[in-house]
Amino acid sequence: MNKKSNGSSGFFKRFRRHRLACIGLFVVMLEVILVVFLPMIMDLDPYSITAVFNGPPSAEHILGTDTVGRDLLSRLIYGGRISLLVGILATAISVAVGLPLGLIAGYYRGAAETVIMRCADIFMSFPSMIIVLVMVAIFGNSLPILILLIGILGWPQPARLVYSRALSVRKMEYVEAAKVGGSNELTIILRYVLPNSVAPLWMNVAFQISSAILTESSLSFLGAGVQLPTSTWGNIIYQAQNVVVLYSYPWIWVPAAICLIITVVSINFVGEGIRDALDPRMKR
Amino acid sequence: MNAQKELLRVEHIRKYFAIHRKYGNPKGNYLRAVHDVSFTINEGEVLGLVGESGCGKATLGRTILKLHSVTAGDIYFKGENIVNYGFKKMLPIRRDMQMIFQDPFASLNPRMTIEKIIRAPLDTFKIGEPRYRRDHVAEMLKKVGLNADHMNKFPHEMSGGQRQRVVIARAMISNPSFVVCDEPVSALDVSVRAQVLNLMKDMQQELGTAYLFVSHDLSTVRYICNRIAVMYLGHIVEIADADELFNNPKHPYTKALLSAIPVPDVDQKRQRIILQGDVPSPMNPPAGCAFSTRCPLAGSKCEQLHPDLVACGAPGHYVACFWPE
Numbered sequence: 001m002n003k004k005s006n007g008s009s010g011f012f013k014r015f016r017r018h019r020l021a022c023i024g025l026f027v028v029m030l031e032v033i034l035v036v037f038l039p040m041i042m043d044l045d046p047y048s049i050t051a052v053f054n055g056p057p058s059a060e061h062i063l064g065t066d067t068v069g070r071d072l073l074s075r076l077i078y079g080g081r082i083s084l085l086v087g088i089l090a091t092a093i094s095v096a097v098g099l100p101l102g103l104i105a106g107y108y109r110g111a112a113e114t115v116i117m118r119c120a121d122i123f124m125s126f127p128s129m130i131i132v133l134v135m136v137a138i139f140g141n142s143l144p145i146l147i148l149l150i151g152i153l154g155w156p157q158p159a160r161l162v163y164s165r166a167l168s169v170r171k172m173e174y175v176e177a178a179k180v181g182g183s184n185e186l187t188i189i190l191r192y193v194l195p196n197s198v199a200p201l202w203m204n205v206a207f208q209i210s211s212a213i214l215t216e217s218s219l220s221f222l223g224a225g226v227q228l229p230t231s232t233w234g235n236i237i238y239q240a241q242n243v244v245v246l247y248s249y250p251w252i253w254v255p256a257a258i259c260l261i262i263t264v265v266s267i268n269f270v271g272e273g274i275r276d277a278l279d280p281r282m283k284r
Numbered sequence: 285m286n287a288q289k290e291l292l293r294v295e296h297i298r299k300y301f302a303i304h305r306k307y308g309n310p311k312g313n314y315l316r317a318v319h320d321v322s323f324t325i326n327e328g329e330v331l332g333l334v335g336e337s338g339c340g341k342a343t344l345g346r347t348i349l350k351l352h353s354v355t356a357g358d359i360y361f362k363g364e365n366i367v368n369y370g371f372k373k374m375l376p377i378r379r380d381m382q383m384i385f386q387d388p389f390a391s392l393n394p395r396m397t398i399e400k401i402i403r404a405p406l407d408t409f410k411i412g413e414p415r416y417r418r419d420h421v422a423e424m425l426k427k428v429g430l431n432a433d434h435m436n437k438f439p440h441e442m443s444g445g446q447r448q449r450v451v452i453a454r455a456m457i458s459n460p461s462f463v464v465c466d467e468p469v470s471a472l473d474v475s476v477r478a479q480v481l482n483l484m485k486d487m488q489q490e491l492g493t494a495y496l497f498v499s500h501d502l503s504t505v506r507y508i509c510n511r512i513a514v515m516y517l518g519h520i521v522e523i524a525d526a527d528e529l530f531n532n533p534k535h536p537y538t539k540a541l542l543s544a545i546p547v548p549d550v551d552q553k554r555q556r557i558i559l560q561g562d563v564p565s566p567m568n569p570p571a572g573c574a575f576s577t578r579c580p581l582a583g584s585k586c587e588q589l590h591p592d593l594v595a596c597g598a599p600g601h602y603v604a605c606f607w608p609e
Contacts, residue, residue, distance in 0.1 A: 173391035176351055177454065182378040182408040184371065195395040280438040281394065 021273020024266035044074035093151025098158030106166025120156035206268035297357030319518035332509035388447035445476035
């Protein structure tokens with residue numbers, strides 16, 4: 001029996017017990033630190049073209065060079081800055097928009113539910129690429145606009161997850177008890193419906209971060225995303241579309257792909273850890 | 285009962301649920317959960333509300349607390365008609381009318397500690413000074429047979445009986461004068477039922493609270509209630525003092541219900557009244573008396589006219605039947 005398990009101390013205690021989540025958090029933090037601080041320490045130049053094209057890893061270029069002879073380690077680090085930024089910020093925007101809308105639709109039902117959830121269906125069925133291409137054509141091509149667009153277009157997933165949970169939570173007797181106890185709607189939503197509805201969201205966040213990173217790179221490929229020569233993990237991986245690169249020069253795309261996978265898996269574990277740590281029923 | 289002062293009066297209350305309201309309800313289908321119900325509860329009195337599943341007894345309790353919107357009728361609480369009160373006007377009244385729920389596994393927020401759960405009404409109604417509220421909670425826990433150690437626990441760490449004690453503590457902490465008890469012991473193990481029931485009875489007598497005790501279990505109701513109302517398909521068909529109802533039932537439905545109570549005696553031959561058929565759908569209730577489709581006494585008058593509750597026999601005994609015996 002744990003003696004004191006209330007409040008935030010219980011949260012950290014439970015999170016620490018989730019070993020994979022701790023490793024995941026460590027890896028993500030390490031990535032962020034490397035990506036932010038490594039260029040300050042090492043002499044990294046992602047743009048200058050060297051004499052060696054498609055060069056394998058060597059003493060001079062630790063990860064080799066790409067098809068036009070740029071240092072891949074530098075491109076990986078600088079690319080990580082953009083990719084992590086896009087992934088995390090865009091997902092944060094998706095959740096910030098989708099979570100409240102899903103809660104409102106699930107808790108109030110009626111007209112709010114119809115409007116919000118049908119909009120979500122429209123957003124999900126409409127090819128978002130086309131919207132992004134049009135918006136980029138109108139507002140110009142910049143990183144903040146890209147993050148905003150990817151973020152806003154991703155709102156239906158968190159909204160639907162929270163909505164489906166809120167539908168069952170609203171009918172629980174503890175919500176009625178809160179009403180009888182004189183709690184206002186805001187208190188009921190924030191303290192009763194929200195904490196009991198967010199659990200499935202934490203797992204989704206990891207997938208959404210990775211899909212935001214990949215969306216950014218496919219946009220780059222179409223000429224609407226971050227433009228070359230600026231590097232992102234996505235556009236490094238996209239070089240593997242060339243069959244020659246795919247088979248003969250794996251050092252070009254494999255490190256970026258591994259970074260992406262490690263990031264996604266780590267965030268996934270962190271998500272799982274947060275979900276379990278928020279649930280006081282988990283103790284082990 | 286001593287003072288006989290009226291606490292709650294419900295007049296001709298109706299609660300209909302629209303079906304397919306979402307699509308404009310073109311056919312106008314309604315589920316008549318509560319249909320034209322009137323009764324009063326005096327201060328410190330326990331009124332039992334019995335009936336089979338789906339007869340509208342739980343809906344009636346929730347409608348009085350305004351957890352459902354009221355379709356028609358009036359609810360007078362301490363002389364005030366609260367039917368049209370909005371959230372703000374209801375707030376001071378909510379402090380005085382609370383609810384004990386059926387399922388102790390669903391009625392406690394799993395993300396809150398016991399202290400937070402019981403303390404919530406104190407905070408919303410601003411009862412006492414904030415620094416004394418924790419002591420108040422501890423005191424209340426002791427009253428319901430738990431102790432201060434339980435404050436930092438979460439609901440999942442407790443048993444069903446303990447949780448129901450927490451539910452009672454939450455309902456009683458604002459010292460309400462009226463509590464709706466929605467089948468408070470039917471979800472509990474038989475072994476803890478009596479304990480919780482006794483606790484509720486003790487609390488009621490100590491604090492002078494009035495209960496509307498909703499149940500399908502007649503033995504439980506007889507144990508705790510002063511008066512009993514029998515509901516069938518959204519109507520109250522009979523209402524009387526507890527002993528009077530058990531000894532001298534007038535309505536054929538009440539008789540059938542009472543005959544179904546198990547008697548702990550193998551030798552005693554019981555005369556069970558077996559009702560034929562099913563309860564009619566509350567979406568399409570019979571035109572006359574709600575019970576006419578299953579009643580052994582039903583005649584053509586019963587099928588056409590709806591009987592009102594009329595005084596019959598002992599004082600305070602009312603029955604809605606054309607042929608009361």
